[in-house]
Amino acid sequence: MSLPKYYEQKLRILEIIGETSPGTMIPTERELAERFDTSRTTIRKAIAELVVEGRLARTQGRGTFVADPKKIHVRQMTSFSEDMTGYKTDSIVLGLERIEAGGEMAARLDVPVDSTVTRLRRLRRQDGEPLAIEAAHLPGPFPGLEIELEARGSLYETLREVYGIDISAAEDHVETALAAADDAETLGVDTGHPLLQVHRTAWDQHGRAAEWMRGLYRGDRFRFVARISR
Structure with a gap:
């Protein structure tokens, strides 16, 4: 079975990536098409797939560059702050408000419909x-959540130290998603950029639902890691 034309060129471009340091600009579509004796359309499709996979990165007006390898792992039973240990990170609060729980939210958090829920977007x-x-x-x-969170950075640490809530179990549902226009703008990516979407339900030390979280993670920077033992 023969490989699609674009995939053959993708493999060739991967060879270039393997011999080049992150941050290096690769040849233009025209140069690659001439080198590999194929059309620019074929090269463009191969590059587009490598961008989606996080192997290449496009910069508007500058060109296409070899991307840094995926280094950030989303793990089970950890917070973003714990996953990012060793990195220089920060958070911007996009919204902190008290809302009434709708049907799905009430079910996830095991609270009555219309009861008070705190929503924190970062x-x-x-x-x-x-x-x-x-x-x-x-x-x-x-x-006082915003002040306490600002002092600590980690939501789970804040819940434990200030509110006596120790996250002891969690269940994550992970799927792929494409960035909607507003999320794409916030993340600084194109609309339709591949994302990892994680829905997490977490329980405290008493077995009570303590958090229901929806996270959107850039697919070119994260991979999800799960360790299973029997």
Whole structure:
């Protein structure tokens, strides 16, 4: 069975990537098409797929560059702050409000419909680069959360030290998603950029639902890691 034309060129471009340091600009579409004796359309499709996979990165007006390898792992039973240990990170609070729980949210948090829930939306960054949007929903009002969170950085650490809530179990549902226009703008990527979407339900030390979170992580910067033992 013969390989599609674009895939043959993709493999050739991967060879170039393997011999080149991250941050190096690769030849233009025209140069690659001439080198490999194929059309620019074929090269463009191969490059587009490598960009989606995080092997190449496009910079508007500058060119296409070899991307840094995926170094950030999203693990089970850890927070973003723990996953990013060793990196220079910060968070921007996009919204902190008290809302009434709708049907799905009430079911996830095991609270009555219309009860008070605190919703915290944050943009997570590394070296100023947007990486993820997380929206955490917590059952209850949580007075003073923004101040306490600012002092610690980690939501799980804040819940444990200030509110006596120790996250002891979590269940993650992970799927792929494409960035909607507003999320793409916040993350600094194109609309339709591949994302990892994580829905997490977490429970405290007493087995009570303590968080329901929806996270959108850039697919070119993260991979999800799960370790299983029997």
